[in-house]
Amino acid sequence: MRLIRGQHNxxxxxxxxxxxxxxxxxxxxxxxxxxxxLLATGPxxxxxLSFEPMPSEFFAPEQAPxxxxxxxxxxxxxxxxxxxxxxxxxxxxxxSRMQPSEFVxxxxxxxxxxxxxxxxxxxxxxxxxAGSIDTLRADAARHGFAVESLDTVMDGDKRISSTRVRAALxxxxxxxxxxxxxxxxxxxxxxxxxxxxxxxLGFATANLLVRRKPAPKFGVYATRLQLVDGRSLPAVxxxxxxxxxxxxxxxxxxxxxLDFDGDLYGQHVSVEFCAFLRPEQRFDSLAxxxxxxxxxxxxxxxxxxxxx
Numbered sequence: 001m002r003l004i005r006g007q008h009n010x011x012x013x014x015x016x017x018x019x020x021x022x023x024x025x026x027x028x029x030x031x032x033x034x035x036x037x038l039l040a041t042g043p044x045x046x047x048x049l050s051f052e053p054m055p056s057e058f059f060a061p062e063q064a065p066x067x068x069x070x071x072x073x074x075x076x077x078x079x080x081x082x083x084x085x086x087x088x089x090x091x092x093x094x095x096s097r098m099q100p101s102e103f104v105x106x107x108x109x110x111x112x113x114x115x116x117x118x119x120x121x122x123x124x125x126x127x128x129x130a131g132s133i134d135t136l137r138a139d140a141a142r143h144g145f146a147v148e149s150l151d152t153v154m155d156g157d158k159r160i161s162s163t164r165v166r167a168a169l170x171x172x173x174x175x176x177x178x179x180x181x182x183x184x185x186x187x188x189x190x191x192x193x194x195x196x197x198x199x200x201l202g203f204a205t206a207n208l209l210v211r212r213k214p215a216p217k218f219g220v221y222a223t224r225l226q227l228v229d230g231r232s233l234p235a236v237x238x239x240x241x242x243x244x245x246x247x248x249x250x251x252x253x254x255x256x257x258l259d260f261d262g263d264l265y266g267q268h269v270s271v272e273f274c275a276f277l278r279p280e281q282r283f284d285s286l287a288x289x290x291x292x293x294x295x296x297x298x299x300x301x302x303x304x305x306x307x308x
Contacts, residue, residue, distance in 0.1 A: 001078060002045075002085035007111045014085055015113040018042025021049045021125070023162070026068030027077035029182045030153040030160040034118065035081045037150055042116045045084040049107065050074070051091040058091045065166055066215035073188055087112070100131030104139040116146045123149070155180055165215075172217040172276035184272040185216065186226070187239075187253055191264045203293050205254040206264040208271065214239060214251055216273060218280040220296050222303035225257050226270040233257045236300035237271055240280035256293075258301060275303040 004010060020038050024031050038046050052071055056064040069077065071088070078086050089095065089107065098106065103126045108114045117140065125131040133149050140147045153160045160180050168176035169185060177185045189208035206225065218240035225233045237255040255271050257264075277299050283289040 001075070001083055003075060004085055004087040007087070007089060007107065010087070010111060014045060014047070014087075015111075016043075016115055017045040017047060017084070017112075018116040018118065019047045019049055019108065019112055019114040020118045021123070022120070023054045024048060024050050024074055024078065025054065025162045026165050026181060027074060027081070028068075028160055028162060028165055028180050029155070030120070032081060032182060033153045034120065034150050035078070035083055037148075038118050039082065041148075042118065047112060047114075048078055048083055048086045049112070050086060050088055051095075052088050053091055055091055055096070058096065064213075065163070066170075066213040068162055068165055068169075068185070068215055070188065070212065073186070097127050100126030100135045101139055102126070103131065104136065104143065108145070109143050114145050116148065118148045118150060121149045121151055169216040169273075172219060172279075174216070174221070174273045174276055177273075184224070184274065186270045186272045187214075188268065188270040189253075190268050191266060193265060203256045203290075203297065204261075205256050206267075206269060208253040208255075208269070210239070210251040210253055217276065220277040220280070221273050222275040222277060222300040223255060224272045224274060225255055225264075226272060227264075228268055232272075233260055234300070234304040235271070236277075236297050237273075238280065238296075256297065258297070258304075274307065275300075277303070 002014065004014060018038050020034050022031070022034075035048070054064070054067070075086060108117060117136065119133065119136065121133065123133055123136070125136070133147070137147045158164065165177050165180045165185075168174070168180065174185060187208060187210060191206045192209055193207070216239055219238070221237050221239065223235045223237040225235045227233070235255045235257045237253055239251070239253050241251055253271055277296055283292060
């Protein structure tokens with residue numbers, strides 16, 4: 001997949017095909033259906049047009065909902081769907097003030113020279129979200145490109161959305177999140193040196209600093225650690241602020257890989273969430289913490305065995 005960082009990096013070969021537009025946060029089953037339809041029925045190149053930061057993060061960064069995926073994770077998920085290219089446009093003050101017709105002119109006509117645009121039936125765009133599928137079709141008629149919409153993708157009687165995935169993760173319901181995503185939820189990053197507390201307690205951990213607002217509920221999970229060489233290792237992870245560790249700061253995802261003694265420091269890994277075991281809690285002594293970690297580890301083993 002070709003990554004185009006900003007409209008100024010567009011080349012002639014990247015213009016003139018089919019485009020779909022959105023945040024694509026989490027690349028859930030609704031997004032996957034959108035990409036599948038784009039690939040099946042539209043001329044190449046097939047382009048996902050997305051934004052960084054997401055509009056909600058630009059307008060109200062403190063109140064914005066947790067991201068389901070980092071930019072790197074989103075691009076990886078889109079590449080696995082075999083999209084030709086993704087253009088990431090900076091969402092800034094100038095873009096936020098564009099009227100719907102200006103948005104179409106700048107990005108879809110002058111920029112990507114789209115011949116076909118596919119959007120969801122609830123698509124909104126332009127300043128104050130004034131643009132809709134109807135205004136897009138009117139502009140398309142003037143500029144000579146086609147517009148199609150994809151009906152809402154349902155899971156049972158409810159719409160699949162990033163909001164529903166966040167709600168499931170926030171409740172610790174990783175099975176529901178997996179159902180909506182079509183795969184396990186994951187957090188990726190580079191393993192960092194910790195304080196060595198886990199190793200000192202007999203449970204060495206691979207530590208990821210979670211730099212974005214986390215979507216999952218703080219707590220302990222049965223997980224799988226994915227390595228760049230393709231190995232998938234059963235593990236148990238704690239997501240949270242480590243209330244029992246003096247001097248801890250920030251949000252960390254600490255993963256103990258079962259029956260593994262290799263050095264993962266510096267490696268880029270992904271941690272997949274398989275089952276929620278318990279909420280994060282504070283312990284008054286290292287002995288109590290060690291005993292609970294041992295129980296968590298055995299519970300994770302049982303969860304992995306049951307999933308085979």
